[in-house]
Amino acid sequence: MSTGWLLRRLFLVAYTVLVVSVLVFAITQVLPADAAVTLLGENATPEALAAVRDRLGLNDPIWLQYWHWLTAALTGDFGHSMRTGQPVAPMMLTALSRSLLLALLSILLMLAVAVPLGLWAALRQGKAADLVTGFISYIGVSLPEFVTATLLLIVLADWLQWLPATGYVPPGEDFWDSMAHLVLPVLTVSVIMVAHVSRMVRSETIDVLHSDYIRAARLKGLAPRSVLLRHVLRNALLPVITIVALDVGYLLGGIIVVEEIFALPGIGRQLIVAITARDLPAIQAGALVMAVTYAVASTLADIAYALLDRRIRYD
Amino acid sequence: MTAAPPASPVLAIENYSLDYTLRHGTARVLDGVNLAIGKGEVVGLVGESGSGKSSLAWAIMRHLPRNAVEASGRLSLGGLDLRGLDAKGLQAVRGKRIGMVFQDPSTALNPTLRLGEQVIEVLMRHRGLGRAEARDAAEAALAEVELRNPTALMRRYPHEASGGEKQRVVIATAFATAPELILFDEPTTALDVITGARILELFARLRERTGVAALYISHDLGLVSRVADRVSVLRQGRIVEEGAPEAVFLDPRHDYTRRLVAAVPRPHRRLVDDAAGGDTVLAANGLSVRYGRRRLFRPPPPPATKAVSLEVRAGEILGVVGESGSGKSSLARGLTGLAEFDGGIHATGRRLDHARQMDKAYRRAVQIVFQHPDSSLNPRMRIGDILARPLKLYGGALSDIPALLEQVRLPADYARKYPHQLSGGEKQRVAIARAFAARPSLVICDEITAALDVSVQAQVVELLLALRRQHGTAYLFITHDLNLIRQIAHRIAVMQQGELVDLRDAAAIDAPDAHPYTRALIAASPAPVG
Structure with a gap:
């Protein structure tokens, strides 16, 4: 991995974000929402509307509006929410931090379960244990989030009363209470990811187990444990990195349902609120923040991949 | 060196039989095998693919597939019963008392x-x-x-x-x-001729220094006869012949061994006796093949072949030899338009400067057969459909398919089969039939026998020569096997690092004025015993 590659890669991230910013801005322009009407309400006088349009620069040519928006956005200023009047950027970043906390905990839990499970199933390929975990995984993959979430809610919060059903408490406020509130959303998200990642680990492990170099390692008389840990695991887990990076995208955009069910004010939920309120600055900021996070996550995955597999050379 | 089995062997295999359980019944892969290797002795085990030679290695290493059933026999390593070992005991033998070198x-x-x-x-x-x-x-x-x-x-x-x-x-x-014993499973097959020869020299020196006993497995009887003290020939799970290599090679008893010996390429036994003369079918003028597009801020990649000039005459067999990476295959890719090239190609009465100038007439005239039929035949198409394509494209009729198959000595009902139902040699015949469907004047053969057993290789070569007699086709025959090409080529081109370093009559390939690299190649491909 050369510095040249790293620079080009960062340039690509910036380029991606720029393209996304154009798209985001263009789409919000096409939306049937008049910012002035949104701000002042249906009953505003034409004079008042004209004055607001003038103040917001809505009469400027579109490229100029984009330019103003972009230059402000680069300094972290995405404007003020049309719903609350508060600056949009801090609002979205706070929401993002909650979603990232959920994502991080889910990924950690998922890896802790999916990797051993996948390995275990692979080593018992075709036996009962493998078939049972496979069957359960398919159920996990096919159940929609809201079903999993509801089931967990009913059992853990309603019947057993072990956990609070909904809501969010910042970790800084009361750490243990905060974690208790996160358990159900994290479990819900993990179930789905465990299902597909463990299948992935399983099939990669089976491929590696059948490779010539694993046979060679066994025929060198190495202990089964060191064959598994030194030779199999590393090669089988490499492709999983890519999947986890893709999952980050899913976690940021696709868990709106989970955030909604558990009343967790993450980025997905904020976006929904912004879209229903036609809160253009919030939509723009939310979409862009998600794009940046996704681009950064996949770049990190590529770097991790290159560090672990020396055959991959980016130059 | 004696041909008698040793008294107190390092490895003793006695009456060993092995079955594989398949969906419909069992298949016997090894049948009453007896083999002993004495201290410091090298025993060669020769057989074609499917003869069971690898299964024997896996049996010794106790690494058999799940569906393997050991029907009878003993495997003992210096008195230790290998079959009776548990997992722990096995780990103490593998890599410690028995080493293995892989293909x-x-x-x-x-x-x-x-x-x-x-x-x-x-x-x-x-x-x-x-x-x-x-x-x-x-x-x-x-x-x-x-x-x-x-x-x-x-x-x-x-x-x-x-x-x-x-x-x-x-x-x-x-x-x-x-270790007391090392198993060598075709250790030079995947290597270049010269690299392989050096590995064999190293093996001889290590053997002398350590006195290790070895089982040397190969499909190449010629090679085994040079490294082994004794040779066992395996056919369909049975040892059909054994003895000192000279005896097995010069005076084979069993029919099968005789066929194996006959299949080993011998440079001085010519299979083609006519002289090729006539018009030039194809000429390359300063052909350089380059991969990758030229990019804005980067130097262009170095060419894979550097300004190669050669010509093929009607009905001529022009051999191209060199090690991997020497540009042999790139030359083939350039001549067929699969890679962009600089320089010119003269063929079908005109000059081509770019791959995109290759029209239907050129493509009909110049056909190619690739090394791996597995990847050059579409696995989802029936053989008949595979052959129908060039026929349709170049003005043949579907009714020609049985004749095409017959030409390459395959039954006509193969048209309904899929590639995976055929053996490696049969698949390569299909690829040859596909090339001949276009009625070409030149067929480029790119290492087409490299993935085949020696005996199958001999059949494929014989087929090519028969087709040439029938159609007068010229061949550009790319190979790393100098002994083989000296049997069939009229002229031989030697490539090294993208350059054509030598081009001469096959008869004069070992002349004193040959290029040093040509001489190195010849030295690395010694003629088999006898």
Whole structure:
């Protein structure tokens, strides 16, 4: 991995974000929402509307509006929410931090379960244990989030009363209470990811187990444990990195349902609120923040991949 | 060197039979095999693919597939019953008392582990060394197999080493624990001629130094006869002949052995006796093949062939030899328009400067057969459909398919089969039939026998010669097998690092004025015993 590659890669991230910013801005322009009407309400006088349009620069040519928006956005200023009047950027970043906390905990839990499970199933390929975990995984993959979430809610919060059903408490406020509130959303998200990642680990492990170099390692008389840990695991887990990076995208955009069910004010939920309120600055900021996070996550995955597999050379 | 079995053998295989359980019944892969290897003795085991020679190696290493059933027999290593070993006992034998060298060093080494690590782990496990001692011992082991700069090599990953270096690392690992027996499973098949020859020389020296006993498995009787003290010939799970290599090679008793011996290419036994003269079918003028597009800020990649000029005459067999990476296949890709080229090609009465100028007439006239029929035949198409394409394209009729198949000596009902139902040799015949469907004047054969057994290779070569007699087709025959090409080519072109370094009549290939590299190739491909 050369510095040249790293620079080009960062340039690509910036380029991606720029393209996304154009798209985001263009789409919000096409939306049937008049910012002035949104701000002042249906009953505003034409004079008042004209004055607001003038103040917001809505009469400027579109490229100029984009330019103003972009230059402000680069300094972290995405404007003020049309719903609350508060600056949009801090609002979205706070929401993002909650979603990232959920994502991080889910990924950690998922890896802790999916990797051993996948390995275990692979080593018992075709036996009962493998078939049972496979069957359960398919159920996990096919159940929609809201079903999993509801089931967990009913059992853990309603019947057993072990956990609070909904809501969010910042970790800084009361750490243990905060974690208790996160358990159900994290479990819900993990179930789905465990299902597909463990299948992935399983099939990669089976491929590696059948490779010539694993046979060679066994025929060198190495202990089964060191064959598994030194030779199999590393090669089988490499492709999983890519999947986890893709999952980050899913976690940021696709868990709106989970955030909604558990009343967790993450980025997905904020976006929904912004879209229903036609809160253009919030939509723009939310979409862009998600794009940046996704681009950064996949770049990190590529770097991790290159560090672990020396055959991959980016130059 | 005696042909008699040793009195107190290192390895004794007695009346060993092995079955594989298949969906419809069982298949016997080894049938009453008896084999003994004495101290310091090298026994060659020869057979075609499917003869059971690899199964015997896996049986000795106790690494049999799940559906294997051992029907009878004993396997003993210096009195130790291998079949009776439990998992723990087995780990103490594998890598310690029996080492193994595999066919393809590029797949036998873990791609994500440094080469040094892969030697060190064995030394720590079997010689009970600490990490630092094992590191020193591993370096010594690498020096022992004559690797230059072992210290640097230890830190490299497999993809950063050449095929020969990797095979030496594998050999060093096998020898490092001073085992009583080493199994060699086609250790030079995946290597270049010259690299393979050096590996064999190394093997001879290590053998002398360590006195290790070895089982040397190969499909190449010619090769085995040079390295082994005794040879056993395996056919369909049975040993049909054994004895001293000279005896087996010069005076084979069994029909099968006789066929194997006859199939071994011998440079001085010409299979083509006519002279090729006539018009030029195709001429390359300063042909340079380059891969990758030229990019804005980067220097262009170096050409894979550098300004190669040669011509093929009507009905001529022009051999192209050289090691992998010498540009042989790139030349084929350039001539067929699969790769962009600089320079010119003269054919079908005109000059071509770009691949895109190759029209239907050119493509009909110049056909190609690739090395791996598995990847050049579409697995989802029936043989008949595969042959129908060129027929439709170049004005043949579908009714020609049976005749085409018959030409390559395949039954007409093969048209309904899929490629995976055919053997390697049969698939290659289909690929040849596909090339001939266009009624070409030149067929480029790119290592078309490299993946085949020696005996199948002989049949394919014989087929090509018959087709040439029938149609007067010229061949550009690319191969790494100098002995083979000396049997059939009129002229031989030698390539090294993208350059054409020698081009001369096949009869004069070993003349004193030949290029040094040509002479090195000849030295690395000794004629078989007899």
